[in-house]
Amino acid sequence: MKTTGKIIITLLLLSLSSYTWASSVVRDARLWAAPDSTRIVFDISAPVEHSLFTLKKPNRIVIDMQQAKLLKSLSGSQYVKGVVKTIRTGKHEKTGLRIVLDLSADVKAKSFLLKPHLNYGHRLVIDLQNKGKAKGRSEKKVKKKKNLRRDLVIAIDAGHGGEDPGASGHRGTREKDVVMAIARRLERMISQQRGMRAVMVRKGDYYIGLRKRVKIARQHKADMFISIHADAFKDKRARGTSVFALSQHGASTETARWLAESENASDFIGGVSLEDKDDLLTSVLLDLSMNGKVEASLELGSYVLSELKNVNRVHKAKVGQAGFAVLKSPDIPSILVETAFISNPQEEKKLLNPRHQERMARSIMRGVKTYFTHNMVPGTMLAQRRHVISKGENLSVIADQYKVSLHSLRKENRLNKSTLRVGDVLLIPEG
Numbered sequence: 001m002k003t004t005g006k007i008i009i010t011l012l013l014l015s016l017s018s019y020t021w022a023s024s025v026v027r028d029a030r031l032w033a034a035p036d037s038t039r040i041v042f043d044i045s046a047p048v049e050h051s052l053f054t055l056k057k058p059n060r061i062v063i064d065m066q067q068a069k070l071l072k073s074l075s076g077s078q079y080v081k082g083v084v085k086t087i088r089t090g091k092h093e094k095t096g097l098r099i100v101l102d103l104s105a106d107v108k109a110k111s112f113l114l115k116p117h118l119n120y121g122h123r124l125v126i127d128l129q130n131k132g133k134a135k136g137r138s139e140k141k142v143k144k145k146k147n148l149r150r151d152l153v154i155a156i157d158a159g160h161g162g163e164d165p166g167a168s169g170h171r172g173t174r175e176k177d178v179v180m181a182i183a184r185r186l187e188r189m190i191s192q193q194r195g196m197r198a199v200m201v202r203k204g205d206y207y208i209g210l211r212k213r214v215k216i217a218r219q220h221k222a223d224m225f226i227s228i229h230a231d232a233f234k235d236k237r238a239r240g241t242s243v244f245a246l247s248q249h250g251a252s253t254e255t256a257r258w259l260a261e262s263e264n265a266s267d268f269i270g271g272v273s274l275e276d277k278d279d280l281l282t283s284v285l286l287d288l289s290m291n292g293k294v295e296a297s298l299e300l301g302s303y304v305l306s307e308l309k310n311v312n313r314v315h316k317a318k319v320g321q322a323g324f325a326v327l328k329s330p331d332i333p334s335i336l337v338e339t340a341f342i343s344n345p346q347e348e349k350k351l352l353n354p355r356h357q358e359r360m361a362r363s364i365m366r367g368v369k370t371y372f373t374h375n376m377v378p379g380t381m382l383a384q385r386r387h388v389i390s391k392g393e394n395l396s397v398i399a400d401q402y403k404v405s406l407h408s409l410r411k412e413n414r415l416n417k418s419t420l421r422v423g424d425v426l427l428i429p430e431g
Contacts, residue, residue: 023046023067023068023069023095024044024045024046024047024048024065024067024068024069024122025044025045025046025068025069025070025071026042026043026044026065026068026069026070026071026097026099027043027044027045027071027072028042028043028071028072028074029041029042029043029074029079029087030043030163031078031079031080031081031082031084032081032082032161032162032163032205032206032207033081033082033083033204033206034082034162034204034206034207034208035203036129036130037082037127037128037129037130037206038081038082038083038084038107038127038128039125039126039127039128039162039163039206039207040084040101040125040126040128041123041124041125041126041163042099042123042124042125042126043120043121043122043123044068044121044122044123044124045121045122046122047113047122048065048066048067048068048113048122048124049065049066049067050063050064050065050066050068050111050124051063051064052064052109052110052111052126054107054109056106058102058103059102059103059104059105059106059107060100060101060102060103061100061101061103061107061109061126061128062098062099062100062101063098063099063100063101063111063124063126064092064096064097064098065092065096065097065098065099065124066095066096067095067096068095068096068097069097070089070097073089074087074089074099075087082128083103083104083105083107083128083130084101084102084103084104084128085102085103085104086101086102087099087100087101087102088100088102101126101128103128105130105131106130106131107128107129107130107131108128108129108131109126109127109128109129110126110127110129111124111125111126111127112124112125113125119168125163149195149379149380149381149383149384150379150380150381151195151196151197151380151381152195152196152197152223152224152372152377152380152381152382153196153197153198153199153220153221153222153223153224154190154196154197154198154199154222154223154224154225154226154368155199155201155216155217155220155222155224155225155226155332156183156186156187156190156198156199156200156201156226156228157183157201157202157213157217157225157226157227157228157326158176158179158180158182158183158184158200158201158202158228159175159176159179159227159228159229159230160175160176160179160207160229161176161180161202161204161205161206161207161208162176162205162206162207163207164176164207165177166179166229166230167230167231167232167342167343168232168342169342169343169345169348169351170236170343170345170348171345171348171349171352173342173348173351173352175229175230175232175342176205178230178339178342178351178352178357179228179229179230179339180202180205181354181357182228182339182357182360182361183200183202183228183361184200185357185358185360185361185362186198186226186228186361186364186365187200189361189362189365190365190368193365193369194381194382195380195381195382196382199216199217199220199222201213201216201217210325210326211325213227213326214325214326214328214329214332214334217329217332218329218331218332222332223332223333223377223380224300224332224333224334224368224371225326225327225329225332225333225334225335226304226334226335226337226364226368227324227326227327227334227335227336227337228336228337228339228364229336229337229338229339230338230339230340230341230342230351231315231338231339231340231341231342231343232341232342232343233341233343234343236343236344236345237344238315238341238343238344239313239315239340239341239344239346239347240312240313240314240315240316240340240341241305241308241309241311241312241313241314241315241337241338241339241340242314242315242316242320242337242338243301243302243304243305243308243319243320243335243336243337243338244301244319244320244321244322244324244327244335244336244337244338245294245297245298245300245301245319245320245321245327245334245335245336246293246294246297246321246322246323246324246327246328246334247321247322247323293329293330293331293332293333293334294321296333296375297327297333297334297335298319298321299333299371299374299375300333300335300367300368300371301319301335302318302319303366303367303368303370303371304335304337304363304364304367304368304371305318305319305367306367307363307364307366307367307370308337308360308363308364308367310363311356311359311360311363312339312340312347312350312356312360315338315341319335322336324336333371337364339351339360376430378430383430384427384428385402385427385428386425386426386427386428387401387402387425387426387428388423388424388425389420389421389422389423389424389425389426390422391422393420394420395409395410395415395420398426398428402428404428404429408429409426409428409429411429412426412427412428412429413426413427
């Protein structure tokens with residue numbers, strides 16, 4: 001009986017093994033190119049055992065799949081994106097498949113399998129991270145000019161992207177597409193504003209990790225972070241626009257995270273050195289920073305929601321709070337806008353309408369301007385107030401009006417005499 005039992009167990013193990021790594025068919029490949037990485041997704045009929053290695057001179061990646069075969073040729077312009085120049089395929093050993101990716105640059109490669117989800121089946125994902133310096137703004141040192149004021153930087157995050165389409169509507173509308181359309185309109189409007197500059201976190205149809213989205217905003221020294229999404233629910237009657245800020249619980253857990261990475265923590269509390277601070281004081285300082293930004297985010301969210309009420313019915317009358325990962329920056333006021341329920345047929349139709357997209361973006365823009373009117377950021381162009389001189393005014397009266405000293409007013413405008421002309425514009429120094 002013991003021998004029979006061993007045979008049965010052995011057969012079961014062999015059966016499970018063959019089920020896990022069954023013969024697989026590679027049906028197609030899809031490529032997504034980001035500024036600093038390229039993702040290749042192979043659609044497969046079943047999980048596949050595979051290996052990956054890198055070769056140089058010329059740069060290429062070799063992927064060997066066990067017990068796999070190719071359904072169709074992977075040649076054509078749709079398979080040339082990012083660092084991938086061509087895809088070549090051939091047999092590997094007796095029953096395997098070898099895929100070679102010819103590359104235009106040196107990369108760091110990793111691979112992983114994904115289980116079926118929604119409209120997708122099994123997938124093998126290859127991520128290629130560029131090793132070279134990321135293309136970005138020049139690092140040349142710029143000489144600081146006296147009284148040089150900078151633009152306010154607003155980071156715009158179009159949700160999802162690439163392999164992650166987000167929610168889908170009844171017509172097949174993809175969330176990643178409509179939110180990008182609104183984000184680009186908002187980018188244009190912000191760029192047209194004096195003293196403002198927009199930064200698109202996601203510039204094309206590719207996926208960026210949630211933490212990396214925050215990192216990109218911080219790299220651009222953003223003064224504000226706006227993430228744009230389109231909600232979905234199993235009940236098609238659900239409708240309305242919502243705005244979210246980080247929850248207090250989310251802020252608390254994030255404080256703990258930054259505390260664990262204390263070598264970076266000083267960046268998030270105004271550059272205060274934490275080397276001579278104990279863990280308790282460091283935690284308190286980070287808590288204050290996080291709570292301050294949550295309050296600022298709630299204020300920003302309330303202004304944006306107030307404007308959005310004029311465009312679409314709101315799902316919640318107040319700014320909601322949740323632990324969204326993209327809102328967890330301790331030094332940037334951040335909000336997430338759920339523009340509408342894409343699962344609602346009427347709202348899906350609105351989201352596809354260019355006019356509605358324009359009105360949605362303009363409402364967000366107005367909320368942003370209102371926030372910065374009430375919260376001027378020192379050193380920015382918008383913080384520089386201007387006063388047009390009227391008949392009968394003098395410097396002393398103007399200085400009292402803006403609660404600044406007569407000396408600072410003279411210095412800001414390089415005035416040696418008190419003689420003023422009607423219509424002249426004075427720059428008002430920060431009080």
